[in-house]
Amino acid sequence: MKRLYIGSMTGQSGKQVITLGLGLALKKRGLEIGYIKPIGKSPLYVDGKLVDADAEVFHRAVGLEEPLEKTSPLVYTIELLRKAMTGRLKNTGRKLLKEIETLQAELVLIAGTTDIFEGSLFGVNGLRICQMEGTKALIVERWRPEETVDDLLAAKELLGSALAGTVINRVDPQSLKEVQKEVVPFLKRHGIKVFGVVPDEKALSAVTVKDLVDALGAKVISGREHLDALVENFSIGAMDVTHALRYFQRIPKKAVITGAHRADIQMAALETSTRCIILTGGGQPNDVIIARAREKAVPILSVRTDTYTTVDRIEALLGSAKMRDPQRLPLVRDLVERHIDIKGLLRAI
Structure with missing residues (x-):
């Protein structure tokens, strides 16, 4: 039996999508797959039991036989963090x-959380998992x-021989040639596959x-009839209006x-290919902006959170959206293959 820990040095690398795609591709090849996400951060109740949402998607999509709760033994909650910090969690x-x-399969995929350091509070981060016998690490960045x-x-320095290699993910089209022709050879010269x-x-x-x-728990200020519009990109409007346009x-x-x-930023956005405007801090747009947004069929949303928190929640949504839509599962597998x-x-490994 072999184990593969799939993690990253930083958050929002797309490793959960890569993990799911690998699981689907390996199942297609007839390999017996096991899966566990030891520490989850996306709470979801299924049949009254708290599990991680990513684990639930993998369990359902790949068709694992073991009980769902076995693939998601611990999920972050505020109460759990308090217990850990007050010494009420033992071992x-x-x-x-x-x-x-205890997981038995030809290959067990171990899904990391935000980064390889997270989980230290509970005594088991990604580095510790990779010290287990028969465990290799795939770092997705x-x-x-x-x-x-x-x-x-x-x-490479932290993991040493436990590092199987890496996947460089979510590369923009303009950078593909640079990454393939310059970055990949450089990493190989430094012992990173x-x-x-x-x-x-x-x-x-x-x-x-x-x-x-x-x-986001957003309030729809206007444009409720256009909420089915697809958003492919995100931009933070914090610059001067000339640069913004x-x-x-x-x-x-x-x-x-x-x-x-x-x-000024809102008006500039409305003059370009914009699918919606998200106003942070619970603010309201003026009447001129609302009128122009209606003309352009662009919804305006208002959220109470600050910009940083809003962006963080959007990034989490982008990762989960790929996995939770059954129609996208073949695309996820095809991407990996x-x-x-x-x-x-x-x-x-």
Whole structure:
């Protein structure tokens, strides 16, 4: 039996989608797959039991035989954090490692949480899991020109021989050639195997305005009849209006996140390909903006959260939207099969 921990050095890398795609692709090949997400951060109640939402999707999509709760033994809640910090949780890390050890399959996929360090509070982060006998790590990193290579070199230093390799994920079209011709050879020279360079697929990441309303708990100020519009990109409107207009013109089918006081930014957004405007801090737009938005069929949403929190929630939605829509599952599997060297990965573990 082999184990593969799938994690990342930073959050929002798309590792849960890669994990699901691998599970579907390996099942198609006839491999017996096990799965566990030791620490979940997306609480979901199923038949009265608290589980992680990503684990529930994987369990259902891949058709695992073991009980759902076995794939999701611990889920973050405020109460759980309080118990951990006040010493009311005993031997949690040891118990979670035991849960991993009890899974029997040809290959057990272990889904990481935000990054390889998270879980230290409970005594079992990604680094500790990768110390288990027979466990290798696949580090999935979203392409960020100034950070990804540095993060992967750090992963190599931290994980050593436990690192099977990496997948560079969500690479924008303009960077694909650079990553394939320059970054991949550099990493290989430093002993890091690159099993795949995965492009950012807009067909997978698009969400409806209604999805945003639900995920953000947003109030619909206007344009309720256009909530089925698909959003493929997001932009934060915090610059001066001259730069904003040029910037917005380059980004199609977007949601613009800005403050209610920035009527200039809102108007600039409405003159470009914008699917909705999200006003942070609970603010309201002025009447001129509302009238123009109605002319353009662009919904205006208002949220109580600040910009940082709003963006964080949107990023979480983007990851889960790909996985929870059954119609996207073949696309997820196809993405992995086309862009990841699955045979090479299996040989490395």
